[in-house]
Structures are given as structure tokens and as C-alpha cells.
Amino acid sequence: MATFIAMIKGIISRMLxxxxxPPLVLSNGKVVRPAISAMWIIIPxxxxxxxxxxxxxxxxxxxxxxxxxxxxxxxxxxIPPNYxxxxxxxxxxxxxxxxxxxxxxxxxxxxxxxxxxxxxxxxSKIGKFAVRGFFSIARTxxxxxxxxxxxxxxxAGAFAGTVAIAIFTFTIMVxxxxxxxxxxxxxxxxxxxxxxxxxxxxFWTAIMPQLWGQYYSLSLYNLEMNIRNAAILxxxxxxxxxxxxxxxLAWRVYPDVGLILLVLMITVLVIESISREIxxxxx
Amino acid sequence: xxxxxxxxxRYPNGVEALKGVSLTIEQGEFVAIIGLSGAGKSxxxxxxxxxxxxxxxxxKVNGVEVSSLKGKSLRRFRxxxxxxxxxxxxxxxxxxxxxxxxxxxADMSIIQSLLSFYTKKDKIIALEALDQVGILExxxxxxxxxxGGQQQRVAxxxxxxxxxxxxxxxxxxASLDPVTSAQxxxxxxxxxxxxxxxxxxxxxxxxxALKYARRVIGIKEGIIVFDGPAKGINRETLKEIYGRDLxxxxxxxxx
Numbered sequence: 001m002a003t004f005i006a007m008i009k010g011i012i013s014r015m016l017x018x019x020x021x022p023p024l025v026l027s028n029g030k031v032v033r034p035a036i037s038a039m040w041i042i043i044p045x046x047x048x049x050x051x052x053x054x055x056x057x058x059x060x061x062x063x064x065x066x067x068x069x070x071x072x073x074x075x076x077x078x079i080p081p082n083y084x085x086x087x088x089x090x091x092x093x094x095x096x097x098x099x100x101x102x103x104x105x106x107x108x109x110x111x112x113x114x115x116x117x118x119x120x121x122x123x124s125k126i127g128k129f130a131v132r133g134f135f136s137i138a139r140t141x142x143x144x145x146x147x148x149x150x151x152x153x154x155x156a157g158a159f160a161g162t163v164a165i166a167i168f169t170f171t172i173m174v175x176x177x178x179x180x181x182x183x184x185x186x187x188x189x190x191x192x193x194x195x196x197x198x199x200x201x202x203f204w205t206a207i208m209p210q211l212w213g214q215y216y217s218l219s220l221y222n223l224e225m226n227i228r229n230a231a232i233l234x235x236x237x238x239x240x241x242x243x244x245x246x247x248x249l250a251w252r253v254y255p256d257v258g259l260i261l262l263v264l265m266i267t268v269l270v271i272e273s274i275s276r277e278i279x280x281x282x283x
Numbered sequence: 284x285x286x287x288x289x290x291x292x293r294y295p296n297g298v299e300a301l302k303g304v305s306l307t308i309e310q311g312e313f314v315a316i317i318g319l320s321g322a323g324k325s326x327x328x329x330x331x332x333x334x335x336x337x338x339x340x341x342x343k344v345n346g347v348e349v350s351s352l353k354g355k356s357l358r359r360f361r362x363x364x365x366x367x368x369x370x371x372x373x374x375x376x377x378x379x380x381x382x383x384x385x386x387x388x389a390d391m392s393i394i395q396s397l398l399s400f401y402t403k404k405d406k407i408i409a410l411e412a413l414d415q416v417g418i419l420e421x422x423x424x425x426x427x428x429x430x431g432g433q434q435q436r437v438a439x440x441x442x443x444x445x446x447x448x449x450x451x452x453x454x455x456x457a458s459l460d461p462v463t464s465a466q467x468x469x470x471x472x473x474x475x476x477x478x479x480x481x482x483x484x485x486x487x488x489x490x491x492a493l494k495y496a497r498r499v500i501g502i503k504e505g506i507i508v509f510d511g512p513a514k515g516i517n518r519e520t521l522k523e524i525y526g527r528d529l530x531x532x533x534x535x536x537x538x
Contacts, residue, residue, distance in 0.1 A: 187372035188385075191438070194332055195445050196362035196389035201396045205385045209377040 078258025085256045086263070089244055093263055096240035097271075099162045099233075100226035106162075107169025108219040114170075115177035121189075121203055135174045143168040143229050147238040158239030161230060168229070169222050176218050177211075184210045213282040220275040227271055231264055284309055285331060285449070285481070290340035292326050292505075300326035302505035303340070308498075310448065311479040313472065315486045315496035315513075318524055323505040324485040328451045331483070332364045333357060344449070362389050365442030365480075369454035371434045375427040379418070379437050382426050383409040386445040412444040413437070415477075416470050432463030439470055443478075450474070452484035456491065464488065468495045489521065489529065 021034045053059070114131060122128040147164035154160045188206035197205065208215075234242020241264060248256040285308040292301040300323040308314055316324045329335040330342060333349050342349045344360070352360050365386075373382050387405045388396040401409075413419045416436040421429060426437060435455060442450055452471065456464035472495055475482045486492035492499055493513045501509030501516075501524035509520050521529050 185375075187368060187370055188374045190334070191366065191368060191372040191441070192385055192388065194334055194361060194364070194366040194451075195386045195442075196358045196360070197396075198358060198389075198393070200393065201388045201391075204397055205388050205399075206374050209374045209381075213376075 074254060077254035078261070080255065081258035081262050082253075082255035083259060085259050089241065089260055089263055092234070092239075092241045092244045093267060095158050096230045096234075096242075097227060097267065099158050099240055100165055100223060100230045103162045103165025103230075104169050104219060104223045104226050106166040108173050108215075108222060110166075110170050111173035111177055112215075114174045115181060116200075116203055118174060118178035119181040121181065121199065121207070123199070131174075132178075135171055138167075138171040139175065141168075141171075143233070144236060147233050147236050151236070151238055156237040156239075161233040161238035161240055164233060164238060165226050165230060169226060173218065173222060177215065180211055180214050180218075181207060217279040217282050220279055224268075224272050224275050227268055231268075284343075284345060285483070286341070286343040287330075288341040288343075290330065290342055291338045292323075292330060292335060293338045300505055301330070301337070304502075304505070304507055306500065306507060306510060308481060308483065310481055311475070312498055313475045313482045313484075313496050314498045314500060315484050315492035316500045316502060317486055317489060317492050318502040319526070322502045324502055325453055327502065328453055328483060328485055331449070331451055332361050332366065334366075358389060362445060363448050365445050365447035365450040367435070367438050367442055367450065367452040367455050369457045371431075371438045373426040373434055373437055373441075375425075377426060378423050379413065379426055379429070380406070380409055380422040382437055383412055383441045383444050386441045389445070408446070409440070409444045412440040415443055415474065416440045430463075431459050432467060435459065435463075435467050436470060439467070439474070443474060447480060449481040449483065452482065454485050454487055457487045464491060471495065489516075 016036075019040050020036055024032045024034065026032065114135070116122065117131045118128060118135065120128075122131075143164055146167050147161055150160035150163040150167075151157075154163060184207045188210075189202050192202040192206040193199065230240050230242075231245070232242050234240045234244070235246050237243065241260065245257065245260050245264075248260060287304050287306045290301055290304045291299065293299050304323075304327065316327060318324050326335055330337050331344065331349070333352065337350055344364070347360065349360070374385065381399075384401050384405060387401060387409070391400070394400075410419060410422060413422055416439050418429075418433055418436050418440070421433065421437075426434060429437065439455075450471075455471070456467050459467060468491055471482055471484065474480055484492075484496070486496075493516055496513055499509065499511065499513050499516055500507060501520065503524055503526070508523050509516070518528065
């Protein structure tokens with residue numbers, strides 16, 4: 001046993017010697033030993049994780065090379081898109097935009113008081129960590145899961161999608177905004193507090209004016225994200241353009257699919273650029 | 284009247300900032316508190332409006348024991364005491380008038396303050412306060428557009444709009460140049476005399492303290508080592524407060 005341990009020790013010390021870079025000698029005779037590169041640890045770990053993932057997911061490179069080209073075949077069938085299908089997608093597309101808009105507004109409004117409760121301004125440590133903990137758990141629910149839950153309660157359709165988006169926005173906005181509250185300048189807060197105002201009044205009067213621009217900016221960012229989310233919600237039946245997309249794709253009517261994707265892309269790009277422009281002016 | 288009796292303040296980390304302070308300040312006095320950084324000036328000031336709670340002793344303001352106040356009664360008490368800070372503590376991204384009006388929210392209901400619903404009376408009070416410090420014409424300009432001296436005047440106007448009987452000033456001119464400092468100190472003096480408001484100011488600049496305050500309190504390591512008229516301050520007393528002789532340069536400003 002003792003010889004075995006000695007043998008392992010010998011191997012380890014030989015390996016260490018092998019990966020230790022040679023000492024550098026300065027002209028005045030001082031010797032500097034460079035540190036062992038962290039790459040000797042990182043590279044084996046990443047290699048292991050990659051090999052493990054490939055075997056778990058049965059990822060096959062040959063399959064990717066052999067069948068991957070089909071993607072371009074499908075894309076080529078979408079061109080030219082069936083422009084006559086446009087009338088059928090106007091309403092679902094509008095529903096998608098309105099779902100995200102209403103969901104985002106509800107979410108960001110309700111997030112405000114809870115962001116305050118999660119921030120350092122909340123004097124109750126227990127209360128603060130209870131709220132933060134609840135929202136950390138709530139945030140782990142993907143928007144698709146929320147949509148399925150909402151559909152079980154409210155039935156299929158755009159209403160369930162709106163509820164899912166509102167809850168999703170609510171949970172992430174609380175975190176995004178309470179972190180901003182904690183970076184605000186506390187001086188004015190102290191000043192208003194010292195004039196006899198309550199903490200809520202001081203927050204509203206002294207902290208929020210510093211943050212309104214960032215609040216609107218975050219809200220718009222959520223809106224952008226939600227329009228992309230809303231497009232896939234239809235896949236589970238929660239209303240919007242996704243329903244039509246899933247149906248046309250299932251029937252393999254590629255020219256219709258082409259038009260849907262084109263309209264979706266243009267919509268997302270237009271809303272993103274409007275939002276970016278507004279946010280640029282806000283900050 | 285502000286009455287300290289054997290006031291001790293010990294912070295949770297064990298530091299004793301005030302070690303048994305006793306003093307009385309009458310209504311309408313102009314008092315400067317001088318001493319080294321960390322001597323307890325700031326703690327002394329913030330004990331008065333209970334932004335810091337005292338550990339033991341008695342602190343009465345107009346006959347009320349401050350440490351007995353909590354919640355609503357504490358907030359009502361604080362309305363009568365204004366506070367001005369070294370870094371002005373203005374809400375920079377909003378207008379001057381809104382900064383001054385912010386002093387009025389303490390008198391408003393929660394719904395009124397959430398909607399920022401200020402009455403005409405509130406606005407008149409705010410504008411008059413701005414007029415008193417001579418920057419009425421800046422009312423609708425954003426606070427961050429103003430110079431340091433103007434910002435401190437807005438902060439002073441905010442405090443005046445609160446209609447307090449006491450103003451606590453924590454190093455009000457420490458971040459201003461000498462000329463502006465003198466102007467701001469003149470504003471303090473004007474308000475002290477015109478409205479009979481007690482002013483208690485922590486001061487870095489000894490010469491300004493001696494020039495404007497009628498009474499000077501020297502504090503060293505949490506103990507009051509000098510308390511008397513500004514005329515009574517000399518080289519010896521300053522040496523006692525600061526631990527060594529001050530040079531002419533260190534006195535700063537004009538003689």
C-alpha cells in the first residue's frame with residue numbers, strides 16, 4: 001500500500017515538473033518562477049465535458065454533414081414566399097405584438113413594488129430575502145411552461161399567452177430593477193428621510209427620479225424579448241403567430257412558412273430598432 | 284431648545300463616537316461644531332434628528348425625548364428639523380423646484396406623494412424658499428445644470444421649505460470654493476436671523492466657523508473640549524481641539 005501511494009506521488013510530482021514552466025533568470029541573477037498556467041486544469045475539464053455531452057446526446061458529426069444540407073433545401077422551397085397568404089397572418093401577428101405589449105406593461109408595473117422589497121432599501125432582512133428567494137425560484141420557470149400552466153387554467157388562446165408573458169416579465173424585471181435600485185445615489189434618500197418622509201415616500205421622491213430612464217429602457221428591452229417569446233408561444237397553443245407557423249410547418253407548406261418568417265423577422269427588426277432609438281434617447 | 288445630557292453613542296462595531304456629551308442649545312442660536320474628522324461631529328448632528336439613535340443618556344428637543352420617538356411620531360418630529368449635507372444630496376436628474384417640493388412630501392398622504400400632487404400652496408412655499416436664497420430664476424432648470432454653490436442653495440431652500448425650527452448642516456461648505464462658501468454661509472446667517480431658526484453646523488473651515496457662528500463647540504474623540512463664544516477661541520483652544528498648532532495656511536480663507 002505504502003509503495004502504491006509513493007508511486008502515485010511520484011507520478012504527480014513528475015507531471016507537475018512537466019507542466020511547470022522553466023524559471024526565468026534576470027540579468028542581475030534574480031530568479032522568477034512563472035505560475036503554472038490555469039489552462040492545464042481548464043482544458044482537461046472542458047474536454048471531459050465535451051466528450052460526455054457528445055455521448056449523452058448521441059451527437060453525430062457525420063449525420064450533421066450528411067443531412068445538414070437539407071436546411072438549405074427547405075429554405076429554397078420557402079423562396080419565393082407566398083405573398084397571397086399575407087391576409088391570413090395579419091391578425092395573428094397583431095395578436096402576438098399586443099400580447100407582448102400588454103404582458104410587458106402588466107409585468108413591469110407589478111415589478112416595481114417587489115423590486116423595492118428586494119432592494120437594500122427594505123429594512124426587514126427576512127422580508128428582503130423571502131421576496132428575493134421567491135423570485136429566484138419563480139424565475140426558473142421558462143415562459144413555455146408558464147404558458148402551458150396558464151392554458152390549463154384559462155384555456156388555449158392569446159389570453160393565456162398574455163398571462164404567461166406578464167408573469168415571466170414580472171419575475172425577471174424584479175431582479176433587473178432591484179439591482180439598479182441598489183446602485184442609486186443614497187444621498188437624496190437620506191435627505192428626504194431626514195425631512196420626515198416615510199421610506200416609501202423617500203424612495204419614490206428621491207430614488208425613482210434617478211432611475212426612470214433606466215426603468216423605461218429595461219421595460220423596452222423586455223418588450224423586445226417578449227415579441228420573440230410570443231412568436232413561439234403559439235407552438236403550445238397560447239395564441240399569436242406561432243399557431244399559424246406550427247400549422248403551416250406541419251403541413252409543409254413552405255412558401256407560407258417563408259412569408260410568416262419574413263413578416264416575423266421584419267416585425268422584430270422594426271420593433272427592436274424603434275426600441276433601441278428610444279432607449280438611446282432615454283439614457 | 285436642544286438638550287444633550289450624558290449622551291453616549293456606540294456603533295455596532297464597538298467604536299464610541301460620543302462619550303457622554305452634555306450641552307444645551309437655545310432656540311435661534313447659530314452654533315458651529317469643529318474638530319478633526321472622526322471626532323464625532325457628524326454623529327452629534329445626526330443624533331439630534333435620530334438619523335442615528337443614541338446608545339444611552341438623554342437627548343431632548345423642545346422638551347421631547349428623541350429616543351422615545353418611533354415611526355409616525357418620529358417622522359412628524361423630523362419635519363421640524365431641516366438637514367443640509369456636504370454633497371448637497373439633491374435629486375440631480377430633476378428640476379430645482381421639484382427638489383424643493385420634495386421637502387413637502389412628508390406632509391402629504393402616500394397617494395398624493397405617489398402621484399406627485401403638490402398643491403398651489405406647496406409651490407408658493409417652494410418658490411418663496413428659492414427667492415430667499417436668491418435663485419428664484421433657476422426654478423425650472425435641472426439641478427445638475429447648476430454650480431456647486433447654487434446646488435447648496437437649492438438644498439438650503441429645500442430645508443427652508445420644510446419650515447423647520449432647527450437646521451442641521453453637515454459640512455455645508457466643505458466642497459465649495461472660498462468665495463462661494465462665504466456666500467452660502469451668509470445665506471445661513473440670513474435665514475438664522477430672519478426666521479429665528481436654530482442653525483447647528485459642522486465646519487471644516489475654522490475661520491468660517493469663527494466668522495459666522497456666535498458659539499463654537501470643539502469636539503475631540505467624542506468629548507466636548509470647548510464650548511463658548513467664537514471670540515473665546517484662540518491658539519491654545521485650537522491646539523486642544525486639533526491636537527497640535529494650526530498654521531496660518533490651515534486656517535484658510537480671508538482674515
